[in-house]
Amino acid sequence: MATKRDDACPGQAVPQGTAYGRPPQTSNALLTQVGPGTPMGELMRRYWQPVLASHNVTSRPREIRILGEDLIVFRDGQGKPGLLYPRCMHRGTSLFWGRVEQDGIRCCYHGWKFDVEGNCLEQPCEPNGGVNRASARQPWYPVRERYGLVWAYMGPPERMPVLPRYSCMEPLEAGETYIAYDNSMAAHADLGGPEVVPYSWLHMNDNVMDPFHVQVLHTTFSGTQFVNAFVHMPKVKFEEMEGGMFYSARRTLDDGRVLDRISTWLMPHIMSVPDTVLKEGRPNMLGISVPVDDTHCRILATFRLPHGVGPIDPELGMSEFKPWSRKTVAERQDQPGDYEAQQGQGAISLHSEEHLVTSDIGIGMQRRALTRAIETVRAGGDPPGLIFDEADAMIEIPSGNFYRG
Ligand code: FES
Numbered sequence: 001m002a003t004k005r006d007d008a009c010p011g012q013a014v015p016q017g018t019a020y021g022r023p024p025q026t027s028n029a030l031l032t033q034v035g036p037g038t039p040m041g042e043l044m045r046r047y048w049q050p051v052l053a054s055h056n057v058t059s060r061p062r063e064i065r066i067l068g069e070d071l072i073v074f075r076d077g078q079g080k081p082g083l084l085y086p087r088c089m090h091r092g093t094s095l096f097w098g099r100v101e102q103d104g105i106r107c108c109y110h111g112w113k114f115d116v117e118g119n120c121l122e123q124p125c126e127p128n129g130g131v132n133r134a135s136a137r138q139p140w141y142p143v144r145e146r147y148g149l150v151w152a153y154m155g156p157p158e159r160m161p162v163l164p165r166y167s168c169m170e171p172l173e174a175g176e177t178y179i180a181y182d183n184s185m186a187a188h189a190d191l192g193g194p195e196v197v198p199y200s201w202l203h204m205n206d207n208v209m210d211p212f213h214v215q216v217l218h219t220t221f222s223g224t225q226f227v228n229a230f231v232h233m234p235k236v237k238f239e240e241m242e243g244g245m246f247y248s249a250r251r252t253l254d255d256g257r258v259l260d261r262i263s264t265w266l267m268p269h270i271m272s273v274p275d276t277v278l279k280e281g282r283p284n285m286l287g288i289s290v291p292v293d294d295t296h297c298r299i300l301a302t303f304r305l306p307h308g309v310g311p312i313d314p315e316l317g318m319s320e321f322k323p324w325s326r327k328t329v330a331e332r333q334d335q336p337g338d339y340e341a342q343q344g345q346g347a348i349s350l351h352s353e354e355h356l357v358t359s360d361i362g363i364g365m366q367r368r369a370l371t372r373a374i375e376t377v378r379a380g381g382d383p384p385g386l387i388f389d390e391a392d393a394m395i396e397i398p399s400g401n402f403y404r405g
């Protein structure tokens with residue numbers, strides 16, 4: 001005879017809240033799917049996307065995946081960067097095997113040559129150079145260079161905005177130069193870490209409006225990964241602005257001064273975080289979490305590098321800690337950083353099982369802003385923050401370290 005459940009272990013309380021029988025969980029597909037035709041993919045395509053650091057765009061063709069699209073990036077002999085669909089329009093071999101010349105890239109198979117805008121310049125196997133050559137066009141995307149990065153516009157051509165300027169990046173101060181990184185160093189603080197991180201772009205985007213993890217993850221849990229001042233839990237105020245939002249994180253420092261640290265997030269994935277050595281004034285960098293595809297992200301960053309300061313040492317990485325690439329798993333457990341915390345969320349987080357609380361107000365605001373912008377694009381409008389007149393290209397960034405007292 002079956003035993004009644006209540007009688008199975010008389011005197012023993014039934015455990016509550018166990019992992020058994022939990023319901024299936026889901027991800028927020030609206031915010032994490034970025035391929036062509038997806039709602040977030042279409043929103044992303046309305047903004048200029050950084051592709052690579054300028055110094056990594058060379059005469060050697062390179063495969064690049066961005067927003068779920070596979071493309072070829074190169075720099076022609078005149079110094080112009082190009083971003084083309086990889087499959088040659090003739091019979092489909094990859095331009096990865098092509099050769100860059102003065103005015104374009106030549107396909108290895110039958111020698112069709114395309115310039116950086118996809119115009120077909122030569123068809124050497126065809127009589128008279130190809131009677132329809134002038135109408136042939138390899139699919140391409142417009143690109144520009146600014147702040148040491150190559151940027152692309154992958155959206156509807158008739159809605160192309162101007163490439164914005166950012167007040168934290170210009171003008172340069174005396175002796176400064178731009179230095180850009182395209183290897184996701186912002187996640188693992190190391191030039192030897194993964195160039196593309198194996199998780200959704202939304203992980204890093206969430207991180208930007210989350211000043212509280214700086215006290216825990218980067219200071220009290222893992223030791224001081226930035227500065228000791230972050231040991232003080234901040235009082236935080238979030239505010240919306242045109243095309244984004246910012247927060248002020250206020251801390252009273254050990255010397256009695258009050259530090260207001262303002263960080264900005266701009267639609268859809270740009271962060272402007274102040275100097276982590278707490279230098280007064282505007283930030284010297286811009287970071288961008290560009291989706292490679294739904295489950296991978298490349299974090300690019302550009303800095304105003306002061307005169308006399310060298311680029312980040314590949315042997316040392318960004319922090320005083322052992323470089324990420326040389327750490328054992330146990331060492332990474334002892335001192336996790338953004339990479340570990342974000343990889344731990346999975347390739348795409350299970351948003352239905354999150355428990356967003358007071359300290360996640362910024363993340364909620366950010367996600368609602370993105371959702372509203374998706375609806376605007378779906379309805380045929382322009383999302384916030386786009387600029388269509390070169391005279392208005394400068395975006396004022398409120399970020400910075402500001403001291404009182
Ligand atoms: S496949 Fe490229 S020229 Fe023929």
Ligand SMILES: [Fe+2]
Nearest residue numbers: 207213218338
């Ligand atoms: Fe962080």
